[in-house]
Amino acid sequence: MTQKTNTGLSLTDLGEFGLINLIARKVRPSSEVRIGIGDDAAAFAWHANCLALATTDMLLEGVHFDLSYCNPYRLGRKALAVNLSDIAAMGGRPRSFLLSLAIPNELSVDFLNDFSSGLLEIAEEFGVTLIGGDTCVSRSGLVIGITLYGEQEDQMLTQRGTARPGESIFVTGYLGDSALGLKLLQEGQRKGSAIDRHLDPVPRVHEGLALAEAGFTCAMIDVSDGLLSDLGHITGKSAMGARLHLDKIPLSPEYAAHFGPEGHERYSLALGGGEDYELLFTAPAYRKSEIEMIFRKLGTPVSEIGEITAVPGIRILSADGETLQGIAPGYDHFLSRKETRQER
Ligand code: ADP
Ligand code: MG
Numbered sequence: 001m002t003q004k005t006n007t008g009l010s011l012t013d014l015g016e017f018g019l020i021n022l023i024a025r026k027v028r029p030s031s032e033v034r035i036g037i038g039d040d041a042a043a044f045a046w047h048a049n050c051l052a053l054a055t056t057d058m059l060l061e062g063v064h065f066d067l068s069y070c071n072p073y074r075l076g077r078k079a080l081a082v083n084l085s086d087i088a089a090m091g092g093r094p095r096s097f098l099l100s101l102a103i104p105n106e107l108s109v110d111f112l113n114d115f116s117s118g119l120l121e122i123a124e125e126f127g128v129t130l131i132g133g134d135t136c137v138s139r140s141g142l143v144i145g146i147t148l149y150g151e152q153e154d155q156m157l158t159q160r161g162t163a164r165p166g167e168s169i170f171v172t173g174y175l176g177d178s179a180l181g182l183k184l185l186q187e188g189q190r191k192g193s194a195i196d197r198h199l200d201p202v203p204r205v206h207e208g209l210a211l212a213e214a215g216f217t218c219a220m221i222d223v224s225d226g227l228l229s230d231l232g233h234i235t236g237k238s239a240m241g242a243r244l245h246l247d248k249i250p251l252s253p254e255y256a257a258h259f260g261p262e263g264h265e266r267y268s269l270a271l272g273g274g275e276d277y278e279l280l281f282t283a284p285a286y287r288k289s290e291i292e293m294i295f296r297k298l299g300t301p302v303s304e305i306g307e308i309t310a311v312p313g314i315r316i317l318s319a320d321g322e323t324l325q326g327i328a329p330g331y332d333h334f335l336s337r338k339e340t341r342q343e344r
Contacts, residue, residue, distance in 0.1 A: 076118025091212025161237030179273020
């Protein structure tokens with residue numbers, strides 16, 4: 001959708017229930033939802049043998065997004081995408097979600113129309129249904145809260161704390177683009193693939209499901225806080241350590257062109273920047289070719305970037321096998337978070 005709505009209506013013209021209707025009439029009915037928007041609570045069915053998954057994320061104006069460069073359609077997409085990514089990281093199938101909005105009175109109906117179009121289009125792309133929510137007025141900025149439900153069979157869930165020594169570490173896609181995109185936006189640029197990655201990330205739902213269904217008992221997490229931080233969650237929860245090979249960290253052509261070919265500096269955002277929403281997972285090394293086949297079918301890049309070790313801590317190795325001093329979690333050689341991403 002590229003066309004922007006332009007009716008000039010205000011929220012006082014529409015009212016709370018007018019706004020809920022504006023959203024509700026874009027929701028495609030689903031056979032799994034017995035009672036959707038419009039009653040005191042929603043009712044929906046789980047598949048037999050599945051556990052219910054639930055995740056929630058808030059996006060606050062001025063903290064997570066800036067309306068000076070964030071268009072409402074993409075904001076709607078991203079608000080759901082970050083939740084979809086969490087279900088993906090569990091190997092889950094996303095099903096339905098609740099949307100809570102606190103809206104400043106002066107925000108236009110056109111903005112909310114475009115926001116809900118983006119939100120409900122990505123919902124349809126990933127087969128999830130909006131089943132309810134809450135709406136109220138905000139005295140300071142737009143607040144978007146989404147609670148997403150999903151499901152998966154118990155034995156297929158992929159958690160953070162199940163990595164074992166010797167397992168290979170893989171990551172989908174490219175790292176650092178989102179942080180680069182944010183940096184470019186803050187410098188005044190408005191176009192480019194890194195900016196697209198920041199404003200409209202693609203959650204790896206199909207990839208997470210494919211891994212779960214292939215029966216990997218791997219550990220998995222989505223890269224929302226940055227590679228080192230999120231790998232630290234896997235190693236911490238698993239009581240393990242890790243070795244990372246710097247030259248194997250996947251960098252996109254735009255990222256590589258921006259930083260040039262030389263030096264370890266170019267890896268700062270790929271290691272420390274957040275919001276890439278790629279999947280980081282571990283699997284036995286002998287399953288590498290199976291993994292590559294799964295990802296070839298999906299058309300998604302996947303890279304083997306290191307190994308889980310019994311020795312705690314994360315060691316980063318250069319191409320010639322030398323341990324890089326000072327590039328480790330806790331060392332703030334990497335740009336501070338405020339510069340590389342908005343807090344979340
Ligand atoms: P209640 O007073 O019982 O909490 P509400 O009047 O707040 O109900 O909401 C009426 C219906 O509209 C409910 O089904 C609720 O889930 C839905 N709803 C409210 N706000 C939203 C929203 N932002 N998006 C989707 N559904 C919403
Ligand atoms: Mg009620």
